[in-house]
Amino acid sequence: MSADTAAITDRPAWAGRFANWNVAIIALTVLVLIVASASVDNFGTSQNFGFLVLDLLPIALVALPMTLVIVTGEIDLSVASTLGLSSALMGYLWNANQPIETIIPVCLLLGAVLGAVNGFFVTVLGLPSLAVTIGTLALYRGLAFVVLGDSAVADFPALYTDWVTGTIGGTSIPNVLIIVVVLAIVFGVVLHATPVGRAVFAVGASEQAARFAGVRPGRLKFWLYVVSGLVAGLAGVLWTLRYSSARADNGAGLELAVVAAVLLGGVSIFGGKGALPGVIAGVVLLASLQNALRLSDVSNEALNVVTGVLLIASVLAPNLANAVRSAVQRRRHRTESTPGSPSRKDLS
Amino acid sequence: GGTTKESTAGDATAAPSSSTSAAADPNAPLKEGLKIAYLPKQLNNPYTDVEVGGGKVAVGELKGEYKLVGPNDASASSQVSYINTLIQQQQDVIVVAANDPNAVCPSLNQARKAGIKVVTFDSDAAKTCRDAFINQATTQGIGESLVKMASELAGGSGEIAVLSATPNATNQNSWIEVMKTELAKPANAKLKLVKIAYGNDDDQKSFTEAQGLLQTYPNLKVIVSPTTVGIAAASRYVSSSNYKGKVAITGLGLPNQMRKFVKDGTVKKFALWNPADIGYLAAYAGGALASGQITGAEGEKFKAGKLGDYTVGASGEIVLGPPTEFTAANIDQFDF
């Protein structure tokens, strides 16, 4: 649905606009961090930094593959349910007295398999991903309840839970930040500096044209779904260890937060456009705003409103700026040539 | 090889994190200006509002600073974020209803390490990570009273069903366990528990589940719903369907929500403790902890304003008292 939008728009190249937006969102994030540190009590403390990182961990993780999936023009709404099922299986196996060293790889594998199921429906059967992953969103969450039922499994080994909640050496940098940073670099490099990344953008811009250029869109998407599932499975493991509680309803509703963060990061929902640094900034921006507002005793409902407004504004603002710019330009044109002709809205 | 549940079972219990080793001083003066924060399971829930309303009154009496925070989604993970925030804000007491007994534990212990007293109410956290727990009634007492009401309404024999909250609601599950033990007793041999349905504390889901129960079990005599959302939804369904008068509803409910159904005869009796008192008692318990009057050890005593004197029970439990039964005769005396 993306290929036919370009030809008759009056806008200047999206590429340029988009690069600006990526810089803008990063600048905005830095600004929010600075302002919050200066004006919100306790925001800048190292302990709070740790909390902040732990809070944004699952969203950041899941957002990485989600970015790639959305750039190809698809979507994966089942990630939170995959996280939940991974967590539920972890609890089930732990209850069954399996060693944690086995459980963790099994949960990761499960995530990959669940992703592969999505990939199968989307690429092999060619079904729309929005519909498929709404289906698996319900299916996987349901299976999580089937696996673990109503119980919550606790007392995971302290060695692991402590590592997840702990910090590096004497610093206040959480251990899990290492995972996020490493994965973010990997995903960033893959998306922006490898042939695979070029293919991801190509598929998002036009699947058919990509196929004519030797890209295998089906395969590519299939593996992206597998990776998305795998990372969601990992997020399930980390979630379970962080809260030391395996439950079927873990992470419920996270998918919307992840999609919101990715879109806030400037990724086009129609595919073909986006960049990972912007997405990371989007995740950090949302999490730190929430953290700061909570510390300022702003209520939860305000957080909702802020999230929503920010999301819309993130796309609206550059559009408006653009419209203003071209209106000014046009006016200049008009006054130069034919003064007095009435101005109207252009069609675009 | 590897780390399994059994191999770690030992050290899990061997890690008592009681940070308060100081002895209690029953005569210590109650501190003023204490910052007491309430973190219920979920904000914007009528039952919760009544509870924390009681807390607000008590904090006022204690001349402390009252604060209410909480998520809209009843999840443990959001609660953890709030606990972290409260730690940053250096509260003196956190009064929390845990959405998951274990998930909130590490954060609560971090809070206690920072010198914050933790009182749980409504729904307990693991015993190792809080100083005291305000129990609305003993689990045993509630379970027994639910069976007693059901038996009376069923006339001693017949099919009954339970409409609970979520499948993993700690409270409800422990009450249902007690109910099962009670029902196994010879005195209740003729009562048959046919189904436990879950309405997820969601009004609509409970409504649909009540429908399903009545369709599936035509001979059902009583629906016992040990949750305020469930009992209201079930009553509403029955009162508007042709099951009205044939099937009795009972359980735990809020008088204001149930008044209509008690008046129109759908519901003969139901029970509840006074939720405002729970919040009220929690504030005093927190105050006593923060002032050093008690440490949470068994046998310690403290005063709880208008509610009188309380004694800390085993493993830091403080029991509010027996539940009240509401009927058409007395319901108008209550407003919550």
Place this chain on the structure above:
Amino acid sequence: MTAVGLPGVTARRSSLDLVLRARELGIVLALILLVAVTAISNPRFLSGQSIRDILLGTAILAVLAVGQAVVVITRNIDLSVGSVLGLSAFTVGTLLRDNPGLPVVVALLVGAAVGGICGALNGVLVRYGNVPALVVTLGTLYVVRGITYFWAGGQQINADELPAGFLDFGNATLVSVPYLVLIALLVLVVTGLVLRSYRAGRELYAMGSSPQAAKLAGIAVGRRTVAAFLVSGALAGLAGVLFAARFGTIDAAAGTGYELNVVAAVVVGGVAVFGGSGSVWGAALGALLLTTIGSALAVLEINQFWQQAIVGGLILLAIGADRLVAARVAATLKKRGSHVG
């Protein structure tokens, strides 16, 4: 993407038409099968009360699904419907609590108006702000819900605070068909007719089928987009009133998470998520199927824990079957490829 609802059925019935017919037939068959299996295992499933309950449940979802279908046909999506339903339900609840004498019709209009305003806002942002619908409505999903929470706080409007007349409306029937169902049917028929046989309706399909071409064809894309969102919003508002009447208890959380159900109903009903095809009839059938599944699973005594998983599985099945039909249509078209003659 699939080709559905081909207009211009000629007098002679071709194999193509039959295949197309089979598509909504598929949902109907699934429905019949489900009802039959359930009824055999528990005949009370077919009792008057039970059918009434299913229809009442469907009525609300169907009204939402019809609105959603209108938006999806234009190649957009409205994720804010659950939140809009909540806001409308609470508005109407408060209004009725404070003015018990208010006629039901006014309540319906107020609800629709509240929803319509939200919808128009969505439409304006999508159209004139140039923001993708998914982004806008994901945003308003949060914003509208937040506003409702702000306003409602912990308040709950209980059945005993609402006027009896309004609650009766939620249960009363006209020749044993509940009013709620009648309203849903009315909405369905009117929308279905406009989409099928009026220029404005066909233009919605055109916009969804190719936004670019729609612009060039001189279709007032802006006005139509806003109108589609307005309809979706207004119907979500209307559904809010029906919700209040049916359930009697309203708090700020009413309708939370509905958006996914509604989208699922629309998709199961065969409306293509990339616009341009599908019908509101399909969407309404999808809503009926999902509601019936929910009821049947409860009646069949299927383990509570399995229910959600089964619903998910059925959604996948439905869209998979839909795909099969679409593939057959495509094959038929290929055979009938035209040549210059």
Place this chain on the structure above:
Amino acid sequence: MATDAPVLRVREVSKSFGAVAAVQNVSFDLYGGEAHALVGENGAGKSTLVKMLAGVHRPDSGTLELDGAPIELSTPADAKAAGIAVIYQEPTLFPDLSVAENIAMGRQPLGRFKTIDRAAMQRQAEQLFARLGVSIVPNRPARGLSIADQQLVEIAKALSADARVVVMDEPTAALTGVEVERLFAVARSLRDDGAALVFISHRFEEITALCEKVTILRDGKHVSTDPLAGLSVDEMVRRMVGRDLDALFPKQDVAPGAVVLSVRGLRRDPVFVDIDFEVRAGEIVALAGLVGSGRSEVVQSIFGVDPRDGGTVEVGGRKLKPGSPRAAMAAGVALVPEDRRQQGLLMELSIERNVTLPRSRALSQLGFLTGSSERRSAKEWTKRLKTKYGRLSDEVGTLSGGNQQKVVLAKWLSMAPKLLIVDEPTRGIDVGTKAEVHRLMSSLAAEGVAVLMVSSELPEVLGMADRVLVMREGRLVAALDRADATEESVMFAATGQEVTV
């Protein structure tokens, strides 16, 4: 025959996109009963001018006058209301709607209660198709129509509007002789009924066959408006490009080398069957035939973007894996597809990304791409093909049609293929570029590349090919050597009957 007063006057209109001045101060008059040609190189501003007449773009300055009164066309609806019907360069159909509805959109016949009268709508479409002499089923959806059929539906749409001004932006680009003739017959009858026609084409024989006047544009500027009668083609070309042109079909004679492509028994149901042929190094083989005869399907199947149901394809002696463009590319095959918007280009990505996409692996170092090698390669190839663009990072969708085609060519030529398959390589590109492309194909063949060319343009086929293979209804019906290939022999094979050209 033409009216005395102009129906539509275009006065001093200009339009820029950012820094690109697409149209600058162009004026001409359109008279009823007259067909007016617009010619110019790719990117000269023809389509932009058309879009201003259509209300898609608003002129930055200048005015349009309808019947002597200034008129503002701010939306396509305004243009429609003013009686201006437009056939755009790129088809603009609604794939999900029926053909009949596509034609009637916005003007559907109404019945009772203002509901749409479907039967009447259907009849209307049938009548239009009868007039155009085509047999498209009116109640089938537009999805799946071949480009030619889409173009025909567009024409039917414009006819149905009963417009006073009919603007046709390269309506014949996808059509072959027969359909073009039919179109012209219809166009002439419109003209004789008093409509003003605007006709754009890169084929001069079409222009001379249909039009009375011609306006020539160069780089967005107006060069001249003259009656066609006194103007030679050479003069037009000179005015368009500003210089004299090389020979159009600079075919070099090359001794064919080893067999590069060998196709045996290739079959795909129900589109084509029994396809056998070979292409040798240094040879240019043309695949001719009518629209819909299956030529594109054959080459797509060879390249692997389409599956095949039987047969083998060998390149350089090695069998190609079916259904794998990647394998074909690895074997040195490149395909320039016929539909550049859908198949050739990623419209929203930059020129640079488009040009280097098939080679991103080759351009990477240790698997990583830094961008500089891509930029270098893109710059080199766009320059070689004289592509007109602002910056390499511009969206390809903002280029003019012909320049887009050059980007597609650049993309595949940069691969240095052993076998180059081109499907309608010069569709929609101007004479200058066409000569350029032909020279390029020729020199590639001279370097030993095997070239397989699908083309609907007979002069191109005859001028370029060493051998001509003709397809009819999915079968190879003739293989003609350069010496035997004439317009008559090719058309005879393609249609199976005698035709007068």
